[in-house]
Amino acid sequence: MTAPPRVGVGVFVFEQSRGGRFLIGKRKGSLGADTWALPGGHLEHGESLEQCAVREVEEEAGIRLGNPYFLTATNTFFREDRKHYVTIFMIAQTTHVVGDQPQQAQLLEPEKCEGWTWSTYEEMLNLQDNQGNQLFLPLISLRDQRPDVCTYLRSM
Ligand code: 8DG
Ligand code: MG
Ligand code: MG
Numbered sequence: 001m002t003a004p005p006r007v008g009v010g011v012f013v014f015e016q017s018r019g020g021r022f023l024i025g026k027r028k029g030s031l032g033a034d035t036w037a038l039p040g041g042h043l044e045h046g047e048s049l050e051q052c053a054v055r056e057v058e059e060e061a062g063i064r065l066g067n068p069y070f071l072t073a074t075n076t077f078f079r080e081d082r083k084h085y086v087t088i089f090m091i092a093q094t095t096h097v098v099g100d101q102p103q104q105a106q107l108l109e110p111e112k113c114e115g116w117t118w119s120t121y122e123e124m125l126n127l128q129d130n131q132g133n134q135l136f137l138p139l140i141s142l143r144d145q146r147p148d149v150c151t152y153l154r155s156m
Helices: 049-061 121-131 137-145 147-154
Strands: 006-014 022-027 035-037 040-042 069-078 083-093 113-119
Touching (some): 022 049, 035 121, 040 049, 049 083, 113 121
Antiparallel strands (some): 022 035, 069 083
């Protein structure tokens, strides 16, 4: 039996003092291990997209988000793993209090992530080219299925 498609939520977390950079982490121990991905996870029963984005980013990186909003959706089939995800990409800024230090990403699930880094869209794509690192498949889907959104992300 193959599992039906599931909904995954990935979040572009921008920090205003980091000049158009968003948070990415190297996955560990599950689907897409060793690939770079956005913080995120499964949409839970009864949850809104916004709640899911806020919850996952808090759980994984200890970062509080301002209002997340819907960016786009992609469709990804993980052929080898026989998994199929519709990814909802959300976008948000970290909350910021004037005079306070910017929020730092914490590695709160070290069994699932090797570490966080802040990256522009361009740097994320170069990461793949220069260092032989791969991007998590939903980010490849985004690049290939939503070029207009990628142009927008490049302009951040
Ligand atoms: P959960 O099962 O506790 O909800 O999530 P998790 O422990 O954080 O697992 P995850 O692997 O980070 O997320 C669950 C699935 O969500 C993942 O296996 C595939 C799907 N997913 C997408 N797009 C994205 C994305 O951009 N980032 C993340 N982290 N997961 C995504 O379809
Ligand atoms: Mg999670
Ligand atoms: Mg996750």
